[in-house]
Amino acid sequence: MTLQALLQVLASGLLMGLIYALIAVGLSLIFGLMDVVNFAHGEFLMTAMYAAFGLWLLTTLDPILLAPLVTAFLFAFGALAYMGVVRHAMRVDANVGMVQIFATFGLAILIQGVAQYFFTPDYRSITGTWLGGRTVEFAGIFLPLPQIVGGLVSVAAFGGLYLLMSRTDFGKALEATREDQGAVALVGIDRNRVFTLGWGLGAALVGLAGAVMATFYYIHPQVGGPFALIAYVTVALGGFGSVFGALAAGLIVGLVEALTAMIFPPALKSIGVYSLYLAVVFIRPSGLFGRL
């Protein structure tokens, strides 16, 4: 293995890691806020990709320009998912955790079925975009432009999220609700409203990831599955609820995955990620940055 090949794999892993982080952070946010694991997270990603594809067909604008629209659409989608499904699932008297899991899992199957019915199981792809197929070459290392832009968008999104969480009232309400749901009700913060907005924000972040991914990945009703699986590992690794844990863990997962595929037979490439995850679970069960 040459140094150049190693650098190539590291750089690709890093870029993929930034995307993994952006996909995972919405999941982490929702969990941190209200202890609900959204099992439809992969389907949110798929919905965002189809939204980007549909808007691209309608407007013929470049998908990068459409990203804000897709993000807004997913915000509404996430808020609706909370109001229509999760809110009711949280009201049950017994086995709340189980009911939430089954409710979001059912939602996942529903979204997948609806997508396959309306969009057919055919593979779609956005073509002829500004970024699509372009590659930057630097000393023999090839970096695809869509992934570079995707990485930059991801970094910017994390920056924006940091500002939102630390500088705005909404951010403080989110933080307060996640610290003590009972106490915020006493000071007049509407818990339901914060949850709705939290789901919207979480979905908007995965929506942004979907809009970026639609520029370089194929679109298909089942596309979310493998990414959702990685997102769960990323969130668990970074610590449930930790925004920057998700960023760090996303990068680690991207790098470890790429390196494992380089060193071991590629069929075993998830072993690296899952071994790391197991090690974290044994040594630090709350995840790298978790506060549980």
Added chain:
Amino acid sequence: MFNRRQVLLGGAAAVSLASTGAATRAFAQTKEITIGVIYPMSGASAQVGVDARHALETALELVNNAHDLDLPAAKAAGLAGLGGAKIRLVFADHQADPQKGRAEAERLITQEKVSAIVGAFHSSVSATVSATTERYGVPYIAADSSSPSLHRRNMRFFFRPAAHDEMFSAAMFDFLDAQKKAGQKIDTVGLFFEDTIFGTDSSNVQRKLATERGYKVVSDIKYRANTPSLTSEVQQIKSANPDVLLPSSYTTDAILLVKTMGELGYKPRNILAQAAGFSEKAVFDVVGDRLGGLISRASFSVDMAAKRKSVGVVNDLFKARAGKDLNDNTSRQLMALLILADAIDRAKSAEGPAIRDALAATDIPGERTIMPWARVKFGEDGQNPHADPVLIQYVGGKFVTVFPSAVAVAPPQWPMNAS
């Protein structure tokens, strides 16, 4: 709550429905043969199932209605041997999961009382489904599962009219030998295959053939099917840069492979594909611009219509349903049902063992199929050894037959990026 009138009305309706139902069943016993069909109708390979449905329904139309075509079971309306009985298909979804396939096969046999089963695309599913049909004594036609291990399990009820991957791979290496003889430099090959039974079996054969015929395997990459990223894998192929890349991939991975090769600035010298994803229209819709000159093994090529009238007619019938030409997979599915219908016709029975014996006695000359095969005549193991494969090349947005020279329409472009 229902009032009494509604209950009475409902009861009357139920009785009349039940009586017509009984009448249909009595009619069905003499006039209808039920065949089970197992394909991935949902999940990552759902498009294969959708296309298979179109192919099998086209075949059904040929069998159940009279057509002036020299194909098995197509001439008369219905099955003449059973007094013009029609065939009915019952579709089941296996979601690419061998266990779901086994369960669905069991349901089709015990609940739907099917006379035979056709399936299943994924070789891993054909393996479990055929084990179940064997146990119940119901014939199973592996239309398009190409793993060579499938017919080597001493099964009496397993039949495969099409070639398996050893035959396909042998044709691929015959082609390489021919190119080499013609003065091309082909010394190294790269294997790239997915980690289920299809990819592993295919690569085992290719590895063996490469060694036997003096090609050096410079990269041998088994990857996880449906992986989110193939960067490291493609980087390894790029470093090895084989003279010929031999991928065995389903649709999703084929798309990702080609996209990633483009992103990493890697232009393979030649691609010689074990079909599967590389015969799917979806792949060429999405990344076809990067695949000019790709060669794939195939059981079918639509340009055969120039030599055989039935190919064009059947392709048009299929296209009217599916909106695309027949391909490697759909042609095999369609042909499988015609071969099965022909056997049921001769068996004059809906019983599994009788149909099995008729299948074993099948002898259809190649001209009476839509395939480039010499004939359909099953061996003791249920494999048709006369199903000669072809190689097709993607040139100018469509496939042309390039090998063997007896059926070739154009000479191959080699190396693939020459034009």
